[in-house]
Amino acid sequence: MSGTRIPAELRLRVRARAGERCEYCLMHERDSDFSFHVDHVISEKHAGPTEEHNLCLACPECNRAKGSDIATTVNGRVSRLFNPRIEEWKDHFVHDGAVILARSRIGAGTIRLLNLNNPTRVATRASLMQEGRYP
Ligand SMILES: [Zn+2]
Numbered sequence: 001m002s003g004t005r006i007p008a009e010l011r012l013r014v015r016a017r018a019g020e021r022c023e024y025c026l027m028h029e030r031d032s033d034f035s036f037h038v039d040h041v042i043s044e045k046h047a048g049p050t051e052e053h054n055l056c057l058a059c060p061e062c063n064r065a066k067g068s069d070i071a072t073t074v075n076g077r078v079s080r081l082f083n084p085r086i087e088e089w090k091d092h093f094v095h096d097g098a099v100i101l102a103r104s105r106i107g108a109g110t111i112r113l114l115n116l117n118n119p120t121r122v123a124t125r126a127s128l129m130q131e132g133r134y135p
Helices: 009-016 060-066 106-115 119-130
Strands: 038-041 055-058 071-074 077-080 092-096 097-104
Touching: 009 038, 009 055, 038 060, 055 060, 060 097, 077 106, 092 106, 097 106
Parallel strands: none
Antiparallel strands: 038 055, 071 077, 092 097
């Protein structure tokens, strides 16, 4: 979700930093039929800058589900979404096989909003795991 054009060189740096993996669900871009997106962690709608420290690589599913959101609710309380620039994935999520479980409120809200455990996505991750390609 971007209004500002992100320079190609900056896109390459973000993609390389992420190891070509979605920074939310950890899918590798080579395992997707679609190109991954360079996403504003804090969307431009919420004054997030188009700078390296506010950009991440996201698969189309995560990017579409996240949209311009920066927070959601968990048990009725506002909870910001996981920010791959300021925290570690493993502090908020853990794998149980191909399912991603929350280790925090931030993780729980992010899993739900980004639809990380949609049955199709879990099935895709399970088959990639069997081939040693995920995570
Ligand atoms: Zn993803």
